[in-house]
Each structure stands twice: as structure tokens, then as C-alpha cells.
Amino acid sequence: MNNQKRKEILTRLRDDNPEPTTELNFSNPFELLVAVTLSAQATDVSVNKATDKLFPVANTPQAIYDLGVDGLKQYIKTIGLYNSKAENVIKACRMLLDLHGGEVPESREALEALPGVGRKTANVVLNTAFGWPTIAVDTHIFRVSNRTKFAMGKNVDLVEQKLLKVVPAEFKVDVHHWLILLGRYICVARKPKCNACIIEDLCEFKEKTS
Structure with missing residues (x-):
């Protein structure tokens, strides 16, 4: 062509x-990061159904970390691979708190260092949350x-x-x-x-x- x-x-x-824009529901970079992480091998519709219940209760790294793995699973158990995704999200929240002051870093290297975040997820966050090309x-x-x-x-x-x-x-x-x-x-x-x-x-x- x-x-x-x-x-x-x-x-x-x-x-x-x-x-x-994305069809995932989010209102800040952290919500987007969580939603995209959960969307691997799952539909946006199924992720939105889960996060529409999760985010009003917990939508910061500290709040989701405080839920713990088992607590988070209760919100996302309708999504495929929810066991491993819950563990990755909790670990990512801990890293965001320890290394980035609870903020989502505007850096490919820092994003890809988070559990459950590969190049595709990092690209989505950089593009949709931060306007990167x-x-x-x-x-x-x-x-x-x-x-x-x-x-x-x-x-x-x-x-x-x-x-x-x-x-x-x-x-x-x-x-x-x-x-x-x-x-x-x-x-x-x-x-x-x-x-x-x-x-x-x-x-x-x-x-x-x-």
C-alpha cells in the first residue's frame, strides 16, 4: 500500500x-492502568462491569492494595485469569506506592517494570492517559x-x-x-x-x- x-x-x-478514545471506563491514569491490565484476554465490556463496582470503592494504589489479593478477587472474579491478575495488580500497587509516590509514571521503562504490564499495556497508558504517539x-x-x-x-x-x-x-x-x-x-x-x-x-x- x-x-x-x-x-x-x-x-x-x-x-x-x-x-x-478507549471503550474502557476510567477517570484517571491509575484506573486506566488497572483496566488495561485486567483486559488481557478479556473483553472491555467484562472489564467495565467489574471496574464499575471496584472503582467507586477503591481507585487509588493504596485503596486497592488495602483490599488485598482476596478482596480484589471478589470484584474481578468474572474476568478471565482473575487470580493472576489480582496478584499482579496488588504487586503493581505496592510498587507504585514504594517507587512512584502512588502515581502512575509517565515512563515506558517504569510502566513495563510493573507486574502484569507489558509493552502493549504501557503503550495504551502512555497514549490514552498521557497523549504519547x-x-x-x-x-x-x-x-x-x-x-x-x-x-x-x-x-x-x-x-x-x-x-x-x-x-x-x-x-x-x-x-x-x-x-x-x-x-x-x-x-x-x-x-x-x-x-x-x-x-x-x-x-x-x-x-x-x-
Whole structure:
């Protein structure tokens, strides 16, 4: 795909959704960090159902740490892998209290040092909480990038590198959200809804559905 076509795709996505954001519910960087950590191999809907009950009770590192692992599990037990996630969140809260004054650090290295936080989670927090031009590649973005031929790569790291290279600066802060939403609702895994897609004529996927 050439850069002119890429820019047209991004322009259409921006025109359709000028101020995109995550579908996870949060009101501060710490809530976002917890929500993204819980969202691994789980839907945003399931995470929101849990955090909508958790955050009114505890939404700071100290408050969640005070719940303890077993206390936190009671709020997130409807989410997949909740046992290990509860342990990671409690450990992360302890580190935030001990090393960062109870604040979420605006640093990739510091974020990735937290239990349960990998590159993708760090990218989401840096992008959505702090406005960094990072691109977190999940299964939706990986699929859309390869299927449309917008930014092809054999794994998520290669797709991220390609996206960072080919996406113009003016679109970088928001492209993560546009591609996730496109993959979640239109360019779905089994049968993409090509006839409902605003970039169908620009997409280079050969087996389009009618």
C-alpha cells in the first residue's frame, strides 16, 4: 500500500471519529492502568462491569492494595485469569506506592517494570492517559493492518514498527483507537463487514464480502 492511500484511509477514519478514545471506563491514569491490565484476554465490556463496582470503592494504589489479593478477587472474579491478575495488580500497587509516590509514571521503562504490564499495556497508558504517539497493537489492529495491507508484519512487534514508520505524525495519537474500533465492529475476524466499511474502496483485501 502506498502512503497516499494510507493518508486517505486515516483522513476518512478521522473525519468519521475526530476524538476517539478507549471503550474502557476510567477517570484517571491509575484506573486506566488497572483496566488495561485486567483486559488481557478479556473483553472491555467484562472489564467495565467489574471496574464499575471496584472503582467507586477503591481507585487509588493504596485503596486497592488495602483490599488485598482476596478482596480484589471478589470484584474481578468474572474476568478471565482473575487470580493472576489480582496478584499482579496488588504487586503493581505496592510498587507504585514504594517507587512512584502512588502515581502512575509517565515512563515506558517504569510502566513495563510493573507486574502484569507489558509493552502493549504501557503503550495504551502512555497514549490514552498521557497523549504519547504510541501505537498498541492488539489482535484487532494486527488483523486490520495485515488484512487491509496498511502495515503488514508477521507479529505484533513488526506491525507496531511498520505503523510507527508509515503513519504520519498528525494521526499517530489516534490511529490506535481507530484501528481497534474498525477491527472490533467492522473488520471482524471471521467475516468482515466490507459493505459497511468507510474504507472499503481503499482497502487491499482481495476477498471482500458483499
